[in-house]
Amino acid sequence: MNASWRSFDPDRNTRPAIALRVDVSDNDNEAPVHQHRKGQLVLALRGGVVCEVPNARWMVPPNCAVWVPGDLPHSNRVTPNARICLLFLEPGAAALPQTCCTLAISPLVRELILHLAGQPHDYAPDSRSARLVQVLLETLPDMPVERLHLPISSEARIRRIADALTANPADRSTLPEWARRVAMSERSLARLMLRETGLSFGRWRQQLQLLVALRHLAAGATVQQVSAELGYESVTAFITMFKKALGQPPAKYLAALTRAQQA
Missing domain, CATH: 1.10.10.60 (Homeodomain-like)
Known part of the structure; x- marks a missing residue:
């Protein structure tokens, strides 16, 4: 699904994971400070993303992603005409850190996220999408952490x-x-x-x-x-x-x- 990332509310859905593909225009390249119950993985497919959370800024170059745990205030800013994918996870759905980090994303995980972004968000619990989500949730914690953040205050x-x-x-x-x-x-x-x-x-x-x-x-x-x-x-x-x-x-x-x- 491709939609405006600034108007999308991930907490309306209770599936373990949902994804959103976003092609960013020049006038829609920043999502101001917000928070949601779900954790969020911001995957850069083209261009770069800067994510700011309290006391830190995180840089996401292509083929990397920043992980933002649920309920943490954050803002996202991307380079003009970037292409990103947003993956939203229910709390506890994957064994990911309780703090922000930048992850290097493997081709398998990237393709699983892209596939999920093309599926309806209300997929059935026994569907093929649900089974692929389980593979994604089991694989995500294995992604290596990159040192791409700036501690601020x-x-x-x-x-x-x-x-x-x-x-x-x-x-x-x-x-x-x-x-x-x-x-x-x-x-x-x-x-x-x-x-x-x-x-x-x-x-x-x-x-x-x-x-x-x-x-x-x-x-x-x-x-x-x-x-x-x-x-x-x-x-x-x-x-x-x-x-x-x-x-x-x-x-x-x-x-x-x-x-x-x-x-």
Whole structure:
């Protein structure tokens, strides 16, 4: 079923799992903060998705998905003209984590979700769809977790820095400069950042830039364009950062996702 993701209410249905395929237009690329009883898996088929929950932002490149447990407030934002699939699960239907995470999705699981998205949501309990749902629910917990999230905070100063760097990821202001902007000492800001996010300022900013890079790359930007967008002095420096974080340079990382998507 293909419908507007912003008007769909998954809690009207009590099946163990239902799915919705969404082709996102330029003017329908954000679902504001909301919550529902069902857990939600947001699968990116084309383009990228940023999901924000309290104290964290999660990036979903193609062929990955973010898991949002039920009753957790969240918002979703996608790259223009993305294609996504939303899988809604009844509480306890699958042995998935109680916290958000990004999962690498296998071709089998992706095809099961896509098949379910094409079926009526009121499928019979003894139907073929119901049997395939059981396979899906048993297989989902085996999907590996990817490190594609940014810890943030409701603390006003951390939120201010996160919003500013998201809007201008090329900003290379140092920790002392940021401390002056938020009216703190350098040492106090360093302690606050570590306490609120679990990361040093430098590691936290690098993770933010990684998520911004993935979002732009998923939208079709070149490595050179993304490197410039993030303010790197050279493409090589950006590639080095990316490879250190994700184990592969950008081109190979995205190529691997594409191959998996086409498998």
